[in-house]
Amino acid sequence: MLPIAPEGRPYLAALAVLVAVAHLILGPWALPSWLLLLGGGFLFRSLPREIPPRPLGVVSPVDAVVERVGECRDPFLDRDALCITLRQGRGGEFNLHSPVEGRVQRYWRPAAHHRMEKGSRFGLWLTTDEQDDVVLTVNCRDWPHLMRCPVTTGDRLGQGRRCGFLGFGRVVELYLPASARAEVAPGSRVLAGSGVLATLVHKQPGGPV
Structure with a gap:
């Protein structure tokens, strides 16, 4: 079934x-x-996904095509960041998966009929055990507005684990630490929960990045 x-x-x-x-x-x-x-x-299908053995990997939160990869300014945390923009596939799946394993620090719900760019987006701020901040945002202006992500501050989400439903054809953006290394290029197709978008990079004591 x-x-x-x-x-x-x-x-x-x-x-x-x-x-x-x-x-x-x-x-x-x-x-x-x-x-x-x-x-x-x-x-509304929700098939199991194989999570890659990459503890510092950032996996795609949705089935999508990569539209943009580059440096930007994170409007939610006011920091320099690596931004990856994804266009959700029209044929689904439409499930939302956590890009990293971490704890929910905060979430932003879109204001009803808000015309400002930030106010029309859902945002989810996760912090990993290594203290990397990852912000996931979803453009909620497109119809239909069937989106569910029942998380609260303090919840812990597993890397690649399903955490909600977007539906349908959304634009999703990820704001990663500026030191993160992109693993995809525009035009790449990625699967939610399994496709690696980037790797979180840390400096080794006394060694190179």
Whole structure:
């Protein structure tokens, strides 16, 4: 059976009821209604991902194409950063995965009908055990606005572990420490929870970076 994201189960249950009612009323003429149910299962699928053995690796939070990699200014933590911009695939999956193992320091929810760029984004600030700060942001201006990320300050998230649902076709940005080393280039396709985007780099005592 196809694994289904928890956020999609109520919608699929409602579709299943509609399909059953359609069969009661229309009989065999209701067979096309199964396409809706199958389509819903496809959109809300949540397949297991193989997390790479890279403790300092930053994995992709979504199935996406890399749009941009470069230096920027992190507007959330006001610091120089390595920014990686991802365009979520239109065909999904649409699940959100934690890019690193760390603790939630803060999150920003988008303000309703906010026209400012920062106010229209969801943001999640994670700090790793090595004290690296990673900020994940999602553009929430595009419709439909089906997004769930039930985290609170202090929660610990595992690297590559599923932590919510975005849906559909979002732009996701990651702000990493400026010392991080990018492992992808624009145009690269990456899988959520398994595709490595960058490596967090630390100076070794008495040695090179």
